[in-house]
Amino acid sequence: DLRAMGEARGSLLSVRLKQISDSVTGQTVVDPKGYLTNLNHKKVTTDAEIGDLKRARLLLKSVTTTNPHHGPGWIAAARVEEIAGRVAAARKIIADGTEACPTSEDVWLEAIRLQTPQNAKLVLAKAVEKIPHSVKLFIQAAQLENEDSKKKAVLRKALEMIPNSVRLWKELIELETPEDARVLLGRAVECVNNVDLWLALARLETYENAKAVLNKAREANPTEPLIWIVAAELEEANEHPTVMENIIRKAVKTISVVQTTREQWLSYAEVAEKAGHLGTCQAIVRCAVGLDLDEADRKHTWIADAERALAAGSVATARAIYAHALTEFPAKKGVWLRAAQLEKAHGSHETLDQLLKRAVKYCPQAEILWLMAAKEKWLQNDIAAARAILGEAFSANPDSEQIWLAAVKLESENNEIERARLLLQKARQSSNTPRIWMKSAKLERQVGARDEERQLIASALSKWPNAEKPKSETSVDVVSKLWMMLLQWEVWKAKQVLGQPGVTEAAVAALVEALRTWCGQACTRCPECAPVWITCADMEEQVIQDVTKARTVLAKAMLRNPKHPDLWVACIRMEHRSGNATLASTHIARALQECPNSGAIWAEVIEMEPPATKRAKSVLAIKRCDKDARVIVAVAKLFWADRKIDKARSWFNRAVALDSDYGDAWAYFYRFEMQHGTEEQQQAVLRRAMESDPKHGERWTRISKALEHCTVGGCRLSAEALVRKVALQACDMKGYNMA
Numbered sequence: 001d002l003r004a005m006g007e008a009r010g011s012l013l014s015v016r017l018k019q020i021s022d023s024v025t026g027q028t029v030v031d032p033k034g035y036l037t038n039l040n041h042k043k044v045t046t047d048a049e050i051g052d053l054k055r056a057r058l059l060l061k062s063v064t065t066t067n068p069h070h071g072p073g074w075i076a077a078a079r080v081e082e083i084a085g086r087v088a089a090a091r092k093i094i095a096d097g098t099e100a101c102p103t104s105e106d107v108w109l110e111a112i113r114l115q116t117p118q119n120a121k122l123v124l125a126k127a128v129e130k131i132p133h134s135v136k137l138f139i140q141a142a143q144l145e146n147e148d149s150k151k152k153a154v155l156r157k158a159l160e161m162i163p164n165s166v167r168l169w170k171e172l173i174e175l176e177t178p179e180d181a182r183v184l185l186g187r188a189v190e191c192v193n194n195v196d197l198w199l200a201l202a203r204l205e206t207y208e209n210a211k212a213v214l215n216k217a218r219e220a221n222p223t224e225p226l227i228w229i230v231a232a233e234l235e236e237a238n239e240h241p242t243v244m245e246n247i248i249r250k251a252v253k254t255i256s257v258v259q260t261t262r263e264q265w266l267s268y269a270e271v272a273e274k275a276g277h278l279g280t281c282q283a284i285v286r287c288a289v290g291l292d293l294d295e296a297d298r299k300h301t302w303i304a305d306a307e308r309a310l311a312a313g314s315v316a317t318a319r320a321i322y323a324h325a326l327t328e329f330p331a332k333k334g335v336w337l338r339a340a341q342l343e344k345a346h347g348s349h350e351t352l353d354q355l356l357k358r359a360v361k362y363c364p365q366a367e368i369l370w371l372m373a374a375k376e377k378w379l380q381n382d383i384a385a386a387r388a389i390l391g392e393a394f395s396a397n398p399d400s401e402q403i404w405l406a407a408v409k410l411e412s413e414n415n416e417i418e419r420a421r422l423l424l425q426k427a428r429q430s431s432n433t434p435r436i437w438m439k440s441a442k443l444e445r446q447v448g449a450r451d452e453e454r455q456l457i458a459s460a461l462s463k464w465p466n467a468e469k470p471k472s473e474t475s476v477d478v479v480s481k482l483w484m485m486l487l488q489w490e491v492w493k494a495k496q497v498l499g500q501p502g503v504t505e506a507a508v509a510a511l512v513e514a515l516r517t518w519c520g521q522a523c524t525r526c527p528e529c530a531p532v533w534i535t536c537a538d539m540e541e542q543v544i545q546d547v548t549k550a551r552t553v554l555a556k557a558m559l560r561n562p563k564h565p566d567l568w569v570a571c572i573r574m575e576h577r578s579g580n581a582t583l584a585s586t587h588i589a590r591a592l593q594e595c596p597n598s599g600a601i602w603a604e605v606i607e608m609e610p611p612a613t614k615r616a617k618s619v620l621a622i623k624r625c626d627k628d629a630r631v632i633v634a635v636a637k638l639f640w641a642d643r644k645i646d647k648a649r650s651w652f653n654r655a656v657a658l659d660s661d662y663g664d665a666w667a668y669f670y671r672f673e674m675q676h677g678t679e680e681q682q683q684a685v686l687r688r689a690m691e692s693d694p695k696h697g698e699r700w701t702r703i704s705k706a707l708e709h710c711t712v713g714g715c716r717l718s719a720e721a722l723v724r725k726v727a728l729q730a731c732d733m734k735g736y737n738m739a
Contacts, residue, residue, distance in 0.1 A: 056080050064093075064100075071097065071104035078110060090114055098123075102130045105137065112140055120144055135165050148175050163191045170196075178204060189213075193220050199230050207238055223259050225251060229268055229280060236279040248283040252291070262291040266305060266321075270314040278316050285320035290328075299329055303338060315346045326358075333366040340372055352376055360389075364396035371406050378410060386410055401431050405439055405712075412712045417447055420712065434464045434478040441485060443712045450489065457486045467526040474696070480529040483522040487535050490518050491543055512544050523556070530566045533557035537570060547578050565591070565598035572604055584608070599628025606634040614638050629659035633668055637733065645676050660692035663700025667726035674727065690719045699730035 060077040067073060074097025081090035094111045101107045108127035112120045124141050131137060138158035142151040155172040162168060169188040173181045185201035188194075198217035202210040214231045221227055228251030235244040252265065265288035273281040293301055306321040322339040329335055336359040343352040356373040363369055370393035377386040390410065393403045404427035411420040424440040437460035444453040460482050467479040494511050497503060519536040526532040533553060540550035554571045561567055568591035575584035588608070591601045602621035609617045618638055621631045636651035652669040659665065666689040673682045694700060703726050704715040715722065 053080060053084050064097075068100040071101045071107040074101065074107055075110045078114065082114065087114065098126070105131060105134050108134075108137060109140060112144075117144060133162050135162060135167055138162070138168060139171060142171065151175060159191075166192055166194045166197065169194075173200070189217075195221055195224050195226055198227065202230060202234070207234070210234055223255050225255055225260050225265070225268060228255075229272060229284070232280045232283060233272065233275070233277045236277055241279055244279055245283050245286075248280070249287045252284075252287045262288055262293070265289075265291070266309070266317065269317050269320070270309060270312065273314050273316045281316050282320040282323075285317060286324055289321055289324055299325065299332065299335065303335065306338065306342075310342065315342070318342060319347075330362040333363050333369065336363060336366070336369060340369070344376075349376065349380060360392070360396075367393070367397055367400050367402045370397070370403060374406060374410070383410070383414055399431050401427075401433050401435060404431055404436060408439060408443070408712055409714075412443060412446070413716075417443070434460060434482065437463075438478055438482055438485070439712050441482075442710070445485075445707065446711050450492070454486075454489050457482055457489065461486065465525055467529055467532075469528050476529060476531055477526070480526045480532055483526055483529075483532055484535050487518060487522055487532075487539065490515055491539055494543060515539060515544065519553070523553075527560050530557065530561060530564045533561075533567060534570045537574065541574060541577075547574070550574060562594055565595045565600040568595065568598075569600050569604050572608065576608065597624050599625040599630045602628070603630035603634045606631070606638070611641070627658060629655045629662045629665050632658060633662075633665050636672075637668065640672055640676075641733065648672060649677075656688070656692070661694045662697050663694035663704070663722065663726065664697035664731070666692070666694055666723050667697070667699060667731050670723050671727035671731045686720050686723055689723045693719050697726075699726055702726075702730055 057077075057080060060073060060080060063070065063073040064077055074094060078090040078094040078097065081087070081093060091111075091114050094107065094114055097104075097107045098111050108123070108131070111123050112127070115123055121141075121144060124137065124144065127137050128134070128141070135158070138154065138161075141158075142154045145151045145154060152172060152175055155168055155175075158168050159165070159172065169184070169192065173184050173188070176184055182201065182204040185197055185204065188197045189201060195217070198213065198221070202213045202217070205213055211231070211234065214227060214234065217224075217227045218231070228247060232244045232247040232251075235241075235247060265284055269281045269284040269288075272278075272284065289302060289305065290298065302321055302325040306318040306325075309315075309317040309321065319339075319342060322335065322342060325332075325335050326339060336355075340352065340355055340359065343355050347355075353373070353376060356369060356376065359369045360366070360373060370389060374386045374389040374393070377383075377389060387407075387410065390403060390407045393400070394407075397403055404423065408420045408423050408427070411417075411423060420443055424436065424443060427436045428440060437456060441453045441456040441460070444450070444456060461479070464479050464482075467477040467483070470477060470480075494515055497511055498508065519539060522532050523536060533556075537550040537553040537557070540546050540553055551571075551574065554567060554574065557567050558564075558571070568587065572584050572587045572591065575581075575587060588601075588605055591598075592605070595601055599621075602617075602625055606614055606617050606621055615638065618631075618635045622635065625631045632651055632655035636648050636655060639648035639651060649672070652665065652672060655662070655665040656669060666685065670682065670685045670689070673685050677685075695704075700722065703709065704717065704722055709715050709717050717725065
């Protein structure tokens with residue numbers, strides 16, 4: 001029934017058009033290219049898909065009938081037949097399409113694609129007759145040829161028809177030898193003004209001819225920066241730095257800021273650096289880095305530019321920006337510091353030494369620059385040069401505490417104890433700060449002169465008896481450190497007396513009274529310093545062995561500092577050591593109320609929990625302090641105990657990434673790799689730890705600040721040795737089920 005078939009086709013077309021109709025009446029949102037791409041991926045495998053093909057034929061038949069001059073409709077219809085395996089039908093449909101759309105490149109290209117190679121050439125000949133100026137058709141004709149000579153012939157014929165096609169010139173030039181390519185490029189730039197063609201010709205010419213070519217290119221394209229830059233690179237390659245500089249300067253002056261911005265010039269400098277033209281890169285930076293900048297914004301903008309270039313791996317560009325900034329701001333310490341850090345990371349010892357020499361000349365009061373210069377010489381084992389630099393630093397900064405202490409560290413680390421003593425004696429007279437007195441006492445403790453240490457501490461505390469309020473929970477005032485050193489000295493002396501045979505009870509009582517007196521004075525003078533209170537409580541518990549009194553000390557401390565997490569942790573641990581689990585649990589509950597976001601407390605809670613409930617507590621801890629390295633390490637240890645190696649390694653990596661200065665994380669990470677990692681993984685942890693050079697951590701400082709390792713300048717062990725030692729001696733898995 002023909003009438004019924006017509007109605008069915010109309011209904012099918014109506015449904016399809018409704019599905020793809022736009023909100024604007026009479027318009028559709030059919031994407032012919034997308035539709036054709038979808039057809040390319042069709043595979044007929046089921047009866048349902050066969051039915052879809054039939055519906056597609058009906059739809060596309062309607063499209064080509066109602067709008068025969070619409071090329072994508074013919075292409076889609078042909079591809080439907082191709083998908084169905086009816087290549088002959090597809091060729092017939094596309095042939096009809098070429099009749100209906102004789103000027104459509106896409107239809108002709110589809111017809112060529114569906115033909116055999118031999119027949120494709122015949123179709124292509126007809127296509128070129130209909131569209132003689134089609135670049136795509138000539139490119140397709142060249143691709144159909146198997147021999148380069150025939151491809152060249154096709155492209156030459158095409159260029160006779162379309163001499164201003166850049167693509168055709170490039171396709172032909174790629175097939176030629178360098179000599180023939182040079183001749184063709186000479187003809188090409190006469191026919192079409194294209195920057196790529198000009199530059200390609202210049203690269204194939206000799207120096208003199210290349211200069212002439214680039215001059216002509218600049219005349220034709222006066223605002224194209226690439227031509228100027230290539231000309232500068234040419235002069236640099238031929239060792240004409242002055243000419244190179246003049247070319248870049250003239251380019252920046254000729255091309256307006258609207259046409260090429262400062263940021264674009266800097267990107268060209270980075271490209272020149274990556275191409276190996278460092279002179280051109282530096283010239284671009286010198287001439288263009290100050291374009292269109294306000295006087296007040298220059299320094300901050302240039303620093304941001306240098307950091308951006310450095311992040312992109314363009315070290316020479318960043319170095320050139322800093323060099324220019326230093327010519328404009330020679331007295332700015334911050335710029336010198338950033339330039340020095342760049343040289344330290346990416347330069348040589350010589351370049352860094354030269355930079356620091358200039359830096360201290362322009363900024364003689366910048367202590368950190370003097371210290372960097374001296375340290376670099378020290379690292380190179382040039383102790384005499386380091387001493388000379390510090391001597392010059394003394395002349396420029398006679399009262400600088402940092403320079404005095406750096407000189408003391410240099411001498412003490414090189415076993416020049418008498419020199420260090422003499423320096424500290426002069427420093428106490430000249431600078432006279434609590435830190436210098438503390439370092440003096442440390443030096444005497446280092447060499448075993450404990451009586452001299454006690455005298456220096458007493459003298460310092462007579463000058464500065466009261467501690468200042470700590471700036472943060474983790475910071476400790478120098479005066480507080482002096483009080484702790486005094487308490488440690490008294491404990492050391494008491495242990496010596498208590499260890500002797502025949503000590504009377506009266507002597508012990510007098511000793512205990514003296515210790516408590518010193519503790520009372522320390523807590524009075526340092527009421528807000530938690531480490532002082534904890535030191536006094538430890539002395540009561542471990543030396544005097546009076547847990548009740550220790551509990552009283554910590555209770556007083558928490559009344560003065562209720563929000564300090566370290567005091568709560570000390571209290572919880574003391575109750576656990578004394579076997580009072582109920583009171584420990586009470587303290588944990590109160591601690592989490594007072595300091596709900598403290599990583600130290602949550603990490604301690606996880607450590608104290610039984611293995612069965614550690615996971616639940618770790619989830620709560622992560623919700624509260626997911627950025628605290630102590631909590632992350634505790635969770636990593638939990639995975640370690642459960643033998644979830646990959647997860648444990650991931651959490652250890654997360655911990656050291658969050659706080660690379662936290663030495664305990666590095667030590668536990670290394671111990672974990674010792675048990676479950678390869679030699680390569682262990683060395684990787686050690687290498688990363690050495691780069692981070694951690695300084696803090698409870699277990700870390702227990703080793704690094706031990707008497708046998710502690711020096712005036714810090715710890716005599718390297719970061720690698722400390723990681724190994726802490727991992728083996730201080731990192732336990734107590735409380736974790738490692739079975």
